[in-house]
Amino acid sequence: MKIGIIGVGHLGKIHIKCIQQIEAFSIVGVYDNDTSLLERVSDDFKVNAFDSLQDLLSAVEVVSIVTPTQTHFDIAVEAIRHGKHVFIEKPVTPSSQEAKELMTLAEKHKVRVQVGHVERFNPALLALKDEIIRPAFIEVHRLANFNPRSTDVSVVQDLMIHDIDIMLHFVQSKVRDVRANGVKIISDHPDICNARIEFENGAVANLTASRMSINNMRKMRMFQPDAYISLDFLEKKSQVIRIGDEESENAMPLEFNDQKKWITIRDVAGPQINAIKQEFESFYDAIAHNQSVLVSLADGMRAVEVAEKIEAAVKAQGDIKEFVI
Secondary structure: OEEEEEOOOHHHHHHHHHHOOOOOOEEEEEEOOOHHHHHHHHHHHOOOEOOOHHHHHHHOOEEEEOOOHHHHHHHHHHHHHOOOEEEEEOOOOOOHHHHHHHHHHHHHHOOOEEEEOHHHHOHHHHOOOOOOOOOOEEEEEEEOOOOHHHOOOOHHHHHHHHHHHHHHHHOOOOEEEEEEEEEOOOOOOOOEEEEEEEEOOOOEEEEEEEOOOOOOEEEEEEEEOOEEEEEEOOOOEEEEEEEEOOOOOOOEEEEEOOEEEEEEEEEEOOOOOOHHHHHHHHHHHHHHOOOOOOOOHHHHHHHHHHHHHHHHHHHHHOOOOOOOO
């Protein structure tokens, strides 16, 4: 299947490396409006460089869009109108309205579009595929070192968007209320944010994201009446602690209020895979076998919708005017 990569910055180069390892894809070429960068990447990876987006679209069946978020919509529109299947990095578009327009356009042209929420392919999450998960409360911390590459968007669109997508994947309910605080440290957008999201089914999520941390952390904890589930996306592992009424192998007894319960603690590991390579293999399968993509435009749109609510709540709080020590 002939594929082209649009955008050859840091993540674009990772896409090239991973796709080159997939026999089902053939990289026809790459395009970037930074011609000097395009030349270097073309030489380094031994791939053809195209002089224009139109020329690339005419030569491929599939494109991967790895450009700044503000350009996603226009490039995706062009690709879809040319009848190309589209892989588009997260966040899918700057606004949820644009994502809705892409959904209509993709349906009209009968092409598949997958959104690059790569954490869906993290072994920590894949390890839970056979678990019954109905979270009542979710606690998330996603902390990262400062990276000037991503300051064109807020930390909500940059980092928190990963956990918003996973949260919505597990909590199948409409959002009822969003409250949030954010602080600008270096960039013109919030670099640290905490959001509390309440759902109509009563579930609550507390999400914290920072790109001003000394240590990296990517942890999610989910609580439900019969279980505590912990995911470490950085270490790519999960732990499931369940409480039940029946004794089972390796279960520990717990007595309270004249009742006897049993606790099981399991460390669960998913397949140790390259998540980016896996999401492209998944995309290929969806196209080749006429199946639904695993992370759809609708998923991307819902994540952006919640991100917009969070950013609106942060904006409503206003900037900190004075620090009192």
